[in-house]
Amino acid sequence: MNNELVEKIKNNPDYQELVSKRTSFSIKLSIAMLVVYFTFILTIAFNPSVLGTPMSADTVTTIGIPIGIVIIVFAFILTGIYTKRANGEFDDLNNKIKQAIKEN
């Protein structure tokens, strides 16, 4: 890519919108995953008995088990949310940028 083209793309408002929206979206989702995971792992490190609490008086199933499963499902849902938005909205913006280059 030559410098002229780089400058042109950088000054394209669609490009600026794409980069800022996607960057903030990626960071937000990453933070969501990290917060959930580190809360879980640090609970295990500092206070493991919390996860060992039975769900009710007449069962041996602890709350740690549904929490663990929910984290797995949560990770999957996050990837779904990102993929849906990126393959739709972000790729549309990206195609507009590519189109703008071709037209010039």
Place this chain on the structure above:
Amino acid sequence: MNMNRIFLFLILGTIAVFASGTIEGEIEKQALNVSAIVMFVIFVGATLGITYWAAKRTKSAKDFYTAGGGITGFQNGMAIAGDYMSAASFLGISGLVYLKGYDGLIYSIGFLVGWPIILFMIAEPLRNLGKYTFADVAAYRLRQMPIRTLAAAGSIATVILYLIAQMVGAGKLIQLLFGLEYEIAVVLVGVLMVLYVTFGGMLATTWVQIVKAFLLLAGATFMAIAVMAHYNFNFGALFAHATELKGIEIMSPGGLVSDPISAISLAVALMFGTAGLPHILMRFFTVSDAKEARKSVFYATGFIGYFYILTFIIGFGAIVMVLQNPEYLDLAKQAINGGSPILGGNNMAAIHLSHAVGGDFFLGFISAVAFATILAVVSGLTLAGASAISHDLYASVFKKGNADSMAEMRVSKIATIGLGVIAIIMGIMFEKQNIAFVVGLAFAIAASANFPILFLSMYWKKLTTRGAVIGGSLGLATAVILVILGPIVWVDILGNAEAIFPYKYPALFSVIVSFASIWFFSITDKSHDAVKEIEAFEAQYVRSQTGIGAEGASEH
């Protein structure tokens, strides 16, 4: 064609080795498991068929490294999941659940949560900037020679460590399941993986991985359903029965992570390590564009998460169906140590459970799938290692980017054979060694050398060659040294009384060393080259964001 003749000859040779091995094994160990052997032979036959088909389509270096870039997101997701669902994670995690209950789930979650981060941060820029290896990205605007050399060193170290773990596991598993000699089993795995990779390249490696992932998911699903059916699909009843046999403590976190430092360090190793595994990163170049790359991670995360939920059920299933079943008891071990040890150790829990729920036939199926899993994973590893040697070291460092594609492909095939030989020798050498540290070390190196360079080259403008090389090397050295001084190698293997470095997982420290020294040696780099490297960031960033100028799928 000449190549096809060689191929047929090698197939016949392999079958001959295999056949003679089984006969020998049967004489020694009594007809062990006919259905396992039959199903395994069918699998090997089918994968060699795939390889033959793929060989005819693998003409250029691009075909060889990336299957021509024409794999779909769904297929690639399955293949990535297949790479990740190694025999170590199938047998190891179900074995850990069997032994410790809840701790097994903690471990699987750690392995999974790296994937969303890979999607949000790594997958797109990687696909948009790279061609065949992750070093393409790291060396995009930095000096080729030093960066490629370091990236190749990190890749090859990770690949060989991983290969050792898989080969030793394969040898022992096959010995136990098929009654083959350990050495023959290791040679067989080595020969088959070399065949897949040299002839079929990435196309064969990918399809072998997809077929195996499908079989493994199907088999594990059947086992989990069979277990749950016993309890009318009531988890409470399954857990209640398991705790009666094994104690209530299996329902809560145990000793896997006892202190905050170990907990964070393990988390860092698993997250960043996954994002630095060369055989996983390489898969992102097999799809046509960033869109398919994203879909790959979405499907892979789904398959892997589903698989971990299954292994959790399987581990508990083994507690209720295998633990106290005299059929699976290792009487010799029990006589010495007491308790109720199972044949082949805790990692065989899933294998015994397959027999408990589905008889000899299903045991045969799961055994064959476990072996297929090892074959598929070592093939992917070998291809990644061979690419680092041919594409990064030979073509970019040795030939300075002027190698022709045919010569490069030839080198990668020679490298594949070389890695096969190394894997076989190491597999035999490490048979009786304690290899518990090996996979941990591979993840630590991937997290502390490969990942920081890759990540910062994508996002940090001020990264320079000097910073990346010094920082990456320090990260790698720190990881290796801390593993040697840590409790597993220093105490358990070398027999010293106390570990110099108290933690089992060094990643937290080595990753900090790596990032901090990359930062320091970059910002203090005022050389002429450094200025140019920083200037080149803008163009790289635009391409990484938009994919303009990125490698596409090949035409045919």
